[in-house]
Amino acid sequence: MTRASLDKQPHEVASMFDGVAKRYDLTNDVLSLGQARLWRKEVAKAVDARPGQKVLDLAAGTATSSQPFAEAGAYVVPCDFSLGMLRVGKERHPWMPFTAGDATKLPFKDDTFDAVTISFGLRNVQATDTALAELYRVTKPGGRVVICEFSRPVWAPFRTVYMEYLMKALPPVARTVSSNPDAYVYLAESIQEWPDQPALASRLVKAGWSDVAWRNLTGGVVALHRGFKRD
Numbered sequence: 237m238t239r240a241s242l243d244k245q246p247h248e249v250a251s252m253f254d255g256v257a258k259r260y261d262l263t264n265d266v267l268s269l270g271q272a273r274l275w276r277k278e279v280a281k282a283v284d285a286r287p288g289q290k291v292l293d294l295a296a297g298t299a300t301s302s303q304p305f306a307e308a309g310a311y312v313v314p315c316d317f318s319l320g321m322l323r324v325g326k327e328r329h330p331w332m333p334f335t336a337g338d339a340t341k342l343p344f345k346d347d348t349f350d351a352v353t354i355s356f357g358l359r360n361v362q363a364t365d366t367a368l369a370e371l372y373r374v375t376k377p378g379g380r381v382v383i384c385e386f387s388r389p390v391w392a393p394f395r396t397v398y399m400e401y402l403m404k405a406l407p408p409v410a411r412t413v414s415s416n417p418d419a420y421v422y423l424a425e426s427i428q429e430w431p432d433q434p435a436l437a438s439r440l441v442k443a444g445w446s447d448v449a450w451r452n453l454t455g456g457v458v459a460l461h462r463g464f465k466r467d
């Protein structure tokens with residue numbers, strides 16, 4: 237398996253990530269032109285993890301996205317269904333409670349986490365609405381969700397340049413740094429067909445989340461959506 241198709245069959249997605257696991261973080265830094273670090277800082281601020289809180293980092297991959305919550309003193313559970321990504325994560329952060337699990341059938345009890353978050357993962361889940369409902373189920377009343385995902389740049393001229401970057405420049409760059417460049421063709425295509433900011437917000441509301449809002453990062457290349465589970 238080199239890349240998943242856009243119908244996102246779970247076994248294809250998991251095996252595609254198994255294949256990129258070793259060089260995943262390096263490739264991210266290169267392809268995002270350094271922006272990935274800035275996006276992670278903003279996710280940390282939005283999640284606002286505190287010592288003693290339990291945080292679920294879903295689709296955590298190698299747990300790079302989980303680090304800021306651990307550093308804030310929270311108990312963070314990185315969960316993912318790619319055993320390849322989990323294995324690389326466990327080698328790097330042996331103390332973290334890595335958990336194998338599918339976003340559409342989470343291996344956690346109802347009302348477990350103070351905060352749930354997913355960075356660059358939801359777009360890869362075949363059943364988005366089921367995953368949003370599962371995230372809601374495992375969140376404590378009063379808890380929050382933060383979703384960090386590629387989105388739609390708001391300024392049309394910038395959007396045009398960005399789409400050119402995605403479709404034309406990104407695949408050749410990926411060929412030089414990634415162990416599986418085809419996976420980055422999937423990345424570009426899946427970003428293009430992903431719902432824009434208001435559409436994703438409506439899906440959060442449909443899954444039960446309250447006070448849903450979003451904030452654009454890098455002009456909307458990425459959006460942070462947040463919501464709360466009512467007390």
Ligand SMILES: C[S@@+](CC[C@H](N)C(=O)[O-])C[C@H]1O[C@@H](n2cnc3c(N)ncnc32)[C@H](O)[C@@H]1O
Pocket residue numbers: 246249250253294295296297298299300301315316317318321337338339340354355356357360361362
């Ligand atoms: C682009 S990586 C993001 C990893 C990490 N959150 C980060 O920000 O670097 C996407 C991750 O989503 C995981 N994933 C995709 N679909 C999933 C599902 N249905 N259940 C659990 N994990 C899933 C993949 O295995 C992969 O590790």
